Amino acid sequence: MANKTAPDATRRSQRSRQAICEAALALVGETGYDKLTIEGIAARAGVGKQTIYRWWPSKGAVLLDAFTEGVQDGGGTLPDTGDLATDLKAVLRATVDEFNDPAFQAPYRALYVAMVNDSEVSAGFTSKVLEPGTRAYADRIRAAQEAGEVDPDADPELAAEMILSPFAQRWLLRSRPLTHAFTDRLVDQALAGLRPRRA
Amino acid sequence: MANKTAPDATRRSQRSRQAICEAALALVGETGYDKLTIEGIAARAGVGKQTIYRWWPSKGAVLLDAFTEGVQDGGGTLPDTGDLATDLKAVLRATVDEFNDPAFQAPYRALYVAMVNDSEVSAGFTSKVLEPGTRAYADRIRAAQEAGEVDPDADPELAAEMILSPFAQRWLLRSRPLTHAFTDRLVDQALAGLRPRRA
Numbered sequence: 001m002a003n004k005t006a007p008d009a010t011r012r013s014q015r016s017r018q019a020i021c022e023a024a025l026a027l028v029g030e031t032g033y034d035k036l037t038i039e040g041i042a043a044r045a046g047v048g049k050q051t052i053y054r055w056w057p058s059k060g061a062v063l064l065d066a067f068t069e070g071v072q073d074g075g076g077t078l079p080d081t082g083d084l085a086t087d088l089k090a091v092l093r094a095t096v097d098e099f100n101d102p103a104f105q106a107p108y109r110a111l112y113v114a115m116v117n118d119s120e121v122s123a124g125f126t127s128k129v130l131e132p133g134t135r136a137y138a139d140r141i142r143a144a145q146e147a148g149e150v151d152p153d154a155d156p157e158l159a160a161e162m163i164l165s166p167f168a169q170r171w172l173l174r175s176r177p178l179t180h181a182f183t184d185r186l187v188d189q190a191l192a193g194l195r196p197r198r199a
Numbered sequence: 200m201a202n203k204t205a206p207d208a209t210r211r212s213q214r215s216r217q218a219i220c221e222a223a224l225a226l227v228g229e230t231g232y233d234k235l236t237i238e239g240i241a242a243r244a245g246v247g248k249q250t251i252y253r254w255w256p257s258k259g260a261v262l263l264d265a266f267t268e269g270v271q272d273g274g275g276t277l278p279d280t281g282d283l284a285t286d287l288k289a290v291l292r293a294t295v296d297e298f299n300d301p302a303f304q305a306p307y308r309a310l311y312v313a314m315v316n317d318s319e320v321s322a323g324f325t326s327k328v329l330e331p332g333t334r335a336y337a338d339r340i341r342a343a344q345e346a347g348e349v350d351p352d353a354d355p356e357l358a359a360e361m362i363l364s365p366f367a368q369r370w371l372l373r374s375r376p377l378t379h380a381f382t383d384r385l386v387d388q389a390l391a392g393l394r395p396r397r398a
Contacts, residue, residue: 032316033316034233034316084393109315112315113312113315113316115371115372116308116311116312116315116371117231117232117233117312119373122372122373122374123373125372126372126373126374130372130374131374141393144393148395149394149395150393150394150395151391151392151393151394151395151396152395153391154388154391154393155384155388158365158384158385158388159388159393161365161368161369161375162361162362162364162365162385162388162389163361165361165364165365165367165368166357166360166361166364168364168368169360169364169367169368170360172314172315173314173321173324173325173329174318174321174322174325175321175325175329175330176360182357185354185357186357186361189353189354189357189358189361189392190361190392190393191392191393191394192350192352192353192392192394193350193388193389193390193391193392193393193394193396194283194340194343194349194350194353194358194389194390194392195348195349195350195390195391195392196347196348196349196350196351197350197392197396
């Protein structure tokens with residue numbers, strides 16, 4: 001059975017990739033992005049440095065794959081109960097809890113550093129995480145638009161950015177608290193708009 | 200005149216600080232944040248390493264001061280022509296041009312890296328740049344609220360975040376183009392809101 005080695009080698013490769021990704025996430029949580037090295041990841045994963053360089057050009061690229069492994073389904077789909085505000089608030093509240101979790105913070109912050117430093121990592125993050133995530137919100141807003149709950153002139157993609165970016169910025173810069181009250185208000189204000197409405 | 204040395208020393212200090220800040224901005228544009236070192240800044244500025252450490256604890260802290268030196272007045276004040284949309288659009292268009300300028304990009308991106316890495320730098324940036332900037336927008340929106348142009352229930356601070364954060368995110372992640380059309384639309388949509396308005 002000449003075929004037998006191939007699946008074994010594939011499985012071994014997958015195990016190595018998995019070990020490298022786990023090592024990168026664990027290490028960056030301990031040391032921060034600055035001190036993260038390919039050597040360190042290799043040692044922690046129990047593989048040779050060359051194994052890592054065979055698959056990834058940089059520590060930022062490893063981190064991106066490690067991070068996106070867990071969010072394989074991209075943005076997924078938002079719930080649709082027929083009430084846009086309810087659905088947006090529910091998903092955002094869950095995301096607030098996730099982003100406030102310290103176990104999530106360290107590798108995700110490190111990934112942001114990698115992105116700002118390296119435009120290939122930011123392009124990868126944009127296409128693998130940011131765009132699918134924004135699209136999931138935009139799709140839900142578009143469905144509400146088709147149901148007559150959202151103005152036909154509104155731009156669902158831009159609306160998604162207006163809801164998600166203030167969230168991302170508060171988290172990234174720790175500038176203001178990331179709470180359920182904040183995301184609830186964000187949704188209400190995006191829906192209502194600033195101009196007075198006739199009662 | 201025993202006083203005479205003091206002003207000279209002060210002037211010398213100011214000149215050194217200035218040289219250090221300029222060196223940090225120039226160097227980080229050439230090498231990126233990762234490769235920026237206190238030694239490198241000292242050599243470029245023609246001062247000793249200890250001179251830098253006397254005033255700043257880290258390269259991120261130098262960069263923050265170097266960056267905020269130029270924007271001394273914080274957020275300043277937005278124009279008030281009596282038409283909120285016109286004023287917001289004008290300021291945002293000018294900011295688009297500034298952020299698309301390559302000379303501005305490199306040190307500002309480096310500062311972002313420093314912020315994500317170092318919560319003291321991000322606290323400093325938040326209080327010196329981000330908060331005054333957001334407040335300038337919020338003040339203009341509040342003035343419009345007092346003039347009856349904005350709904351009394353709207354939150355001007357949150358409105359400012361909803362306009363500024365999508366801008367910041369597109370720039371930081373280079374995720375989508377930063378254009379006048381984008382910022383114009385952002386203002387219109389923040390004002391109109393997503394819910395249909397009766398004609």
